[in-house]
Amino acid sequence: MPFQLRDKHGATRAVAYLMLAGAPYNVITGVLMQLGAPPAELVALVVTSVSLFVIGVVCWRRPDALPEQFWLVVPLLAIAVVTGLNFATQDATTAAQLFYLWPLLYAATFLSRTMGYLTAASISAGHAAVVFNYAPMSQAPTDWIAMTVAMAMTAWVVINLNERNDRLRAVLEVQASSDSLTGAANRRAFDEALQHAVHQAVDDGDPAALVLIDVDHFKAINDTWGHATGDLALRAVADALRAAGKDTQHLVARLGGDEFAVLLRCGPEQAFAYAESARARLGATGGLPGGPPALSIGIGVAPHHAHAAEELQRVADAALYQAKENGRGRTSVVSSAS
Template structure:
């Protein structure tokens, strides 16, 4: 997205620290060290210092109170302030130009490529105004072009590093929440989703179904046909569980070994239909040397059978136990006396 803000928390901290440091710097160098200058100038700098301090505190403590446009405008306002101060002091030195690095690094770290390019353009335009106002033509052109090229290179390198870091973080997040063998979510991702959705369903939200699945006699598959065939069987089950759900509002997880769980936004009978569809898809598999594995399934729903995450797991596990005790290869809905097989 062209106007997205990457890492809003980090952006808020960056602006807060800049404003707080700038407030102190301006108060010391612009007011305290220049006592005796015209009172109007000292008062103006004092007011600006206080304004910087207040903005910094807001960004640090309650950044959510500031509109989205504020965070997008930060690099342009900062570049404008730097340009204005350099013009006011007629300072064309390299040290003065280095202050442009802050809005550039902010944009490269937290904003999109379009906003980064716009920031570089704003910095280039601001320095052009300064350079061509106080330098001779050739010197001004050389100084302006050198700064523009340098800022562009810095922006490109920083943006590339930030994007690479984002990609690596995304990979790590997937690895931390996904089962490597089946591509299903792992226990950690399942627990996180269950905790939030079960509480929502218990307090008037859409019903949440928990479908607990065991692959029947999985140990004998591994012992007889080898672990490679067992792995293929698990992948077949995970694929069937994903394909049986309509839409994207579900989570298929492998909890460990041959145990799977599925979270569905569904009522009791929709959930049991899902379970039967999954069993049918697995039974239709014809590419496994061991033949299609059979599934024992227990189903429970919040709020119909449980009032929270822990209660839902307990009731679904009890339904799964009944499916196993009743001969395996069947689905049991919590509270029902009849199992589907």
């Protein structure tokens, strides 16, 4: 998105550091070292320094007090401040223009590619306004072109490095939360999702169903046809569980071995219909020696049967045990609140 803020905590700290460092620097270099300057110029520099300090304190202590739009436009505000100070001091030197680096790096690091390039273009315009007014005309065009190219290249490098890091982080997050064999979520991701789903179900009354699945006689599949066939069977189970939930909000997880779990945002009847649909889809799977495996399934629903994640796991596991006791290859739903 063109105006999205990434890492708000880092962005607020970056702004706070700049403001708190810029305020005393501005006082020392713009006021104390320029006491012979016109009073209006000194007053403007003092007001700017105080404003920077106040904003820095707010960014550090109360960042939520500032509107979200502030963090998106802050690089453009910083460019306006740097340009204004350079105008006030009539400073067109390269050292003064290097202060433009902060808004550029902020935008390229915390904002989108669009905002990064917009910031680079604004810096070019601000620098042109100063350099063409106060630098020798024989030098101004060269300085402006050099600064514009340097800022544009810096923006391009930082933006692309950040996007590459984002892609790598996304891959690592997927690897950390998924089962490599089936592509289903792993135990860690499932536990987090279960806690959230049950908490939400208890709070707002929108039910969350936990469907626990065991592959019947999975050891016999491995012993008879080999582990490669067992892996194919597990993938087929995961595919069937995903396909059965394509029309509803769901999460398929492999808890380990031949154990799977599915989280659904629905009540007991819909969860039972989902389980039977998954069983039918798995039954239609071809290419497995000996045919597709059968499933034993237990279902518990919050808040109908439980009000905590651990309790829901317990009652769903009891339903699964009942399905196995009744002959396997069937679905059992918790009949009453525990």
